[in-house]
Amino acid sequence: MTKKQSSPSNSPAPDNWDAQLRKGSLELAILASLWPEPLYGLGILRALRERGRIEVAEGTLYPILNRLRLDGLVVSEWRDAGTGHPRKYFTLTGPGRARTTAMVAAWHAFSMQMNEMLSPVHEKGTDHGSTD
Amino acid sequence: MAAQTDTRAQIERYLLRLRAALGRMSDTEKAEILSDIRNHIEERVAAAPAGEAANVAETIAALGTPETLAASYRRERLMASATASGEPGLLLHATYQWALTGLRGFLAFMVLLTGYSIGIGFVMCALLKPFLPAHVGLWLDPPAFSLGFMSSLDHPGRELLGWWIIPIGWTVGPLSLIWTTRLVQWLIGRRRPQSDLF
Numbered sequence: 001m002t003k004k005q006s007s008p009s010n011s012p013a014p015d016n017w018d019a020q021l022r023k024g025s026l027e028l029a030i031l032a033s034l035w036p037e038p039l040y041g042l043g044i045l046r047a048l049r050e051r052g053r054i055e056v057a058e059g060t061l062y063p064i065l066n067r068l069r070l071d072g073l074v075v076s077e078w079r080d081a082g083t084g085h086p087r088k089y090f091t092l093t094g095p096g097r098a099r100t101t102a103m104v105a106a107w108h109a110f111s112m113q114m115n116e117m118l119s120p121v122h123e124k125g126t127d128h129g130s131t132d
Numbered sequence: 133m134a135a136q137t138d139t140r141a142q143i144e145r146y147l148l149r150l151r152a153a154l155g156r157m158s159d160t161e162k163a164e165i166l167s168d169i170r171n172h173i174e175e176r177v178a179a180a181p182a183g184e185a186a187n188v189a190e191t192i193a194a195l196g197t198p199e200t201l202a203a204s205y206r207r208e209r210l211m212a213s214a215t216a217s218g219e220p221g222l223l224l225h226a227t228y229q230w231a232l233t234g235l236r237g238f239l240a241f242m243v244l245l246t247g248y249s250i251g252i253g254f255v256m257c258a259l260l261k262p263f264l265p266a267h268v269g270l271w272l273d274p275p276a277f278s279l280g281f282m283s284s285l286d287h288p289g290r291e292l293l294g295w296w297i298i299p300i301g302w303t304v305g306p307l308s309l310i311w312t313t314r315l316v317q318w319l320i321g322r323r324r325p326q327s328d329l330f
Binding site for chain 1: 161164165167168169171172174175176178179191194195196200201204205207208209211212213216
């Protein structure tokens with residue numbers, strides 16, 4: 001087993017930081033994945049992977065979905081998906097949509113503040129790139 | 133046929149262990165959870181093209197052991213109940229469980245303990261002051277403050293509030309309990325789910 005060597009100057013993000021950032025956004029990402037349409041468990045995992053590039057351990061998703069269901073933010077129901085067997089779909093409730101909207105607003109506010117904070121770094125990086 | 137029976141047996145064994153590990157939950161909630169997991173395993177198996185028996189083993193392994201999965205369910209559920217009810221016992225239990233998982237949880241637990249101690253301390257002082265006026269109060273013995281019951285009258289500290297401890301205790305105590313509860317509910321609401329991303 002080889003140990004990954006950390007190289008701060010070359011790595012795209014510090015060790016584990018990227019994963020921590022995504023982990024913090026997991027609940028919002030799950031709620032957002034259900035915004036366009038109800039999804040079943042594997043569909044949520046696929047949406048997280050394809051739309052958010054978030055890989056979630058399968059044993060992590062279902063306890064969170066259960067909590068969201070207990071909180072009244074999602075409901076689950078069996079539906080015939082035309083696959084020969086019923087699937088359990090998760091749907092955002094009214095409070096779930098309200099909570100998602102509030103979380104998205106908070107996310108955008110935070111993101112704008114962070115972008116402002118990071119703009120000197122970005123400008124410096126661009127300047128540095130143009131002089132090379 | 134034998135492989136299919138083995139597959140069924142693997143799923144049933146997993147679900148049986150999961151059901152046992154879920155502990156004290158209502159039968160309805162357990163049934164909901166088991167049907168989520170059964171559906172997930174069956175969907176995974178149906179979606180995979182390779183040999184069925186191997187897929188079930190891999191799918192089950194990806195979920196973690198039934199005990200680990202049940203612990204995640206219990207933790208998430210506990211946080212949901214504690215936040216919704218605001219019941220001090222549940223909040224203590226929830227933040228204690230959270231404290232076992234990392235620094236943020238430990239800090240939330242300490243906030244809860246400190247806030248509740250101050251709140252209960254002031255209320256107890258307000259209650260006991262009329263009966264033990266010389267022994268109950270807020271004492272200053274630089275640089276430390278002591279709130280509560282002082283058995284010895286030779287204590288070097290100076291009592292600061294006198295009879296004012298009664299109205300102050302009845303104001304500060306309940307406020308401290310209420311605001312600590314709200315703060316910890318908010319902290320739990322902002323908690324990152326315990327997850328494994330890879």
